[in-house]
Amino acid sequence: MTYAGTLNKMQSELGNPIQYYLVFENSFLNFNQLLGKEIEIVGDGFQCLNCLKEKKIFRQGFCYDCFYSSPAVGDWIMKPELSTAHLGIADRDLDYESRVQLQPHTVYFASSSEIKVGVTRNTQVPTRWIDQGAEKALPIVEVPNRYLAGITEVALKNHYADKTNWRKMLTNDIRDFNLLEEKSKVLDWLPNEVLDYFDLNAFKVVELQYPVLCYPKKIVSLSLDKTPHYTGKLTGIKGQYLIFEDGTVFNIRSFEGYKVRLSI
Incomplete structure (x- = not known):
């Protein structure tokens, strides 16, 4: 199954453990249900969270113009x-x-x-x-x-x-x-x-308790700018990070405004 949309920070719900949701315009994912499963992440462009134009993201999910004009930043x-x-x-x-x-x-x-x-x-x-x-x-x-x-x-x-x-x-x-x-x-x-x-x-x-099956000893941060296509087995979610079996971690919040396709 494939989900597509523009990344915004994961929504969370206090629980034991915490529940995490990635919400797109027409769909959403409960990441807790994906622990132990392979996830393919493909970068697919940009969409500014403020003006909604398909412009390259500058910082915090905003394009350059919006970053220097919006009161939200x-x-x-x-x-x-x-x-x-x-x-x-x-x-x-x-x-x-x-x-x-x-x-x-x-x-x-x-x-x-x-x-x-x-x-x-x-x-x-x-x-x-x-x-x-x-x-x-x-x-x-x-x-x-x-x-x-x-x-x-x-x-x-x-x-x-x-x-x-x-x-x-x-x-x-x-x-x-x-x-x-x-x-x-x-x-x-x-x-x-x-x-x-x-x-x-x-x-x-x-x-607070997080849905983590195991913690890596060493980590490598995934950048969609450098690696727009990645596949790995999800073993945890903590903060705004997805943690994968091979030690790769993906900070959802760092890539707000990036359009992605996620295949499970």
Whole structure:
């Protein structure tokens, strides 16, 4: 059976294990049901996720023009501390930015290789943690807008990583951390503006389990630009990665906007 469409990040559903879905315009796949099966992946062009034109993807699923014009990929997305909607100041589109920035955000610890600190909208919990392949996650503080979350993350980045070591995450080279103990250390590092939102006992640790039959010892990342045709046996899904028996891993999110054909 063959499925065809434009890649967007996998949708996930919290469960034991987590369920993963790849949704195309006219069909969808539950990848959990494909564990142990051969999958053929063929690159078949591009379609910008914003303008929907068949233009080469520049970054994050967007063509060059859309990447530098759409409010959905402003600098404040990757750097929440640059958010300005709370001041009534626009980056690209104040209406859009107000909708996204002026809503509750969570600053959290996630353990996916080492401890990392991150930011997400409350509506993206636990999706954000799943996308990062976190084994455990714990909210540190919940604040009313993206700017406050951003300056909190900046303060904590002096003490913790802010990126996932994806190679360690995919080979399951993960240390066990006491996230509650780490949270108890942060009070002196938090910005004054967020101190009133901190409560050591407000949240519980969330543990996440992924559908992985076996972890590879060494991994090779699949690029559709270099290898537009690949076939392998699926042995796991973690984060936004497909893991194959031969050690190949495919980051779905890195190739958003690429048109593919998947044959099972």
